[in-house]
Amino acid sequence: MPLALYALTVGAFGIGVTEFVIMGLLLEVGSDLNVTVAAAGLLISGYALGVMVGAPVLTALTGRWPRKRVLVGLMFIFTLGNTACALAPSYGLLMAARVLTALAHGTFFGVGAVVATGLVAREKRASAIAIMFTGVTLATVLGVPFGTWLGQQYGWRVTFWAVTLIGLIALSVIAALVPGDRGAPEESDWRSDIKAIARRPVLLGLATTVLGYAGVFAVFTYVAPLLTQISGFPDSVVSPILLVFGGGLVAGNLLGGRLADRNLHRSVLATLAALGVVLGLMAIAFHEPIAAVLFVGLLGVAGFATVAPLQMWVLSKAEGAGQSLASSFNIAAFNLGNAIGAWAGGMIIEHGPGLEFVPLIAALFPLVAIVIAFLAMRAGRIGLTPQSSTAV
16 A cells, blocks of 8 residues: 555544544533533534535535645644644634634545545555545544543643644645645536536435444444443443444454455445444343443444445445545535434433433444445446446
């Protein structure tokens, strides 16, 4: 794999840390800025909204730019946004800075996925996407725990200064290593790109992504109460168990890339099926501590094994320059799935059968995704193109 691909991984690592590290610093942020923990939690929602808006808008606006220039510009926005977070004197300005930072998120992964596939041979494209997304998994396993510790020991602003430094490093290595000649997209305009997104195969692919990831986050959002209230673990053990989840993310991400390189069609169905099975069995596993830890790790494996196949699938259905916009929309679809899953899990807890049934009901999301994908593939609407498939 070329060094340019690992330069993209560095950028993905920084973005992953920025997105998730705030979750561990809500108490510190709330206390420093004199807001409630609930209000501090809205910084997470504001970021997600920024991703969903920024992904399609920035990708459309920069559609005629060389992709290397887009990636460098996005890392500049990312670095500027984190600097603003570190300096924010009030809650409102911190929220604005978080949204600014989030604008770079979706477009970076969307355009970066297209660039990554152009850096490698055709039979390694999904693996290239998986390696780029390894930055996010490493951020979850290493960056977020360290950033949380740093913020708790020296203040939450120090964490954002550290992420700013990561942004500067990522900007430098992307500028130095990503080849400019391979990064220039085909001539197009945003109208033709929108038409490419509006094609039925692409829309069905995006819907599959939303449903698959809704299942993951319906459970992961409430994994702490599941471990403490159902499995009986003390609060102090939750963080070490989440390291098992992070390890599963890394393994699943790389596994999904390899499976998609072998047969994209089957990998989409197989990874979604595995996710549905894991979620369904978690309803039983959480009642046994050892099984609970094992299945938290398996959730990481199954959840992130879907990422590269789903991203590559949507890319294969878009055409020409529309790939960048389709890829960015798929990143927004992952975030929409996160939001829907968290909402659904909350509804199950407060208005449904209760906390212990969250994994079982969450399993319905990837199962519905399989039905959509299977019927569409069978009808030939989201089957593989010759250029994107290889023999098993």
